[in-house]
Amino acid sequence: xxxxxxxxxxxxxxxxxxxxxxxxxxxxxxxxxxxxxxxxxxxxxxxxxxxxxxxxxxxxxxxxxxxxxxxxxxxxxxxxxxxxxxxxxxxxxxxxxxxxxxxxxxxxxxxx
Amino acid sequence: xxxxxxxxxxxxxxxxxxxxxxxxxxxxxxxxxxxxxxxxxxxxxxxxxxxxxxxxxxxxxxxxxxxxxxxxxxxxxxxxxxxxxxxxxxxxxxxxxxxxxxxxxxxxxxxx
Numbered sequence: 001x002x003x004x005x006x007x008x009x010x011x012x013x014x015x016x017x018x019x020x021x022x023x024x025x026x027x028x029x030x031x032x033x034x035x036x037x038x039x040x041x042x043x044x045x046x047x048x049x050x051x052x053x054x055x056x057x058x059x060x061x062x063x064x065x066x067x068x069x070x071x072x073x074x075x076x077x078x079x080x081x082x083x084x085x086x087x088x089x090x091x092x093x094x095x096x097x098x099x100x101x102x103x104x105x106x107x108x109x110x111x112x
Numbered sequence: 113x114x115x116x117x118x119x120x121x122x123x124x125x126x127x128x129x130x131x132x133x134x135x136x137x138x139x140x141x142x143x144x145x146x147x148x149x150x151x152x153x154x155x156x157x158x159x160x161x162x163x164x165x166x167x168x169x170x171x172x173x174x175x176x177x178x179x180x181x182x183x184x185x186x187x188x189x190x191x192x193x194x195x196x197x198x199x200x201x202x203x204x205x206x207x208x209x210x211x212x213x214x215x216x217x218x219x220x221x222x223x224x
Contacts (some may be wrong), residue, residue, distance in 0.1 A: 017129035
């Protein structure tokens with residue numbers, strides 16, 4: 001079991017919900033204020049805030065408040081644990097294909 | 113919303129459970145028969161079979177039966193939708209870093 005297992009668990013549970021995933025997809029483009037995030041969902045603000053809390057406690061988003069406006073951002077490197085885990089899930093055949101791909105890229109670069 | 117959204121949804125829901133994730137981690141090493149998969153978990157066989165059904169319907173694993181022995185494998189490319197989605201979630205700053213990394217790798221290859 002990987003060391004980052006607890007973090008990965010929180011990230012996957014957060015992303016298993018389509019609304020939370022849609023929020024992450026929106027924030028990958030740019031930070032947004034809460035009202036902007038709420039707009040595409042026909043959802044009461046308390047429900048949206050609940051989703052944001054789950055995303056924040058999973059380390060996926062951060063937010064800061066200036067005056068009455070709260071801006072939410074995707075945390076840089078937030079999805080790194082998932083990248084890491086996916087890398088470990090490569091089957092032996094896929095790892096071999098990865099190495100071949102790297103070799104071919106390097107060879108092609110040298111030839112040009 | 114990406115086109116592969118339904119598939120991604122099933123994959124993330126399947127992986128949000130730690131037992132199912134542990135099964136995927138085991139299968140990434142090699143295919144296994146059901147009794148091998150059950151061994152590390154103090155779990156009744158019907159519960160394990162239920163987890164395997166969820167993984168199978170999410171397209172993460174396949175299984176085949178020879179005689180009385182059922183062998184389960186990780187489906188090649190099973191996690192591709194997740195790779196794809198993660199690629200789309202790269203923030204503009206991360207995408208810029210990716211391009212710089214590719215450029216530096218190519219430059220380094222040419223110099224050696």
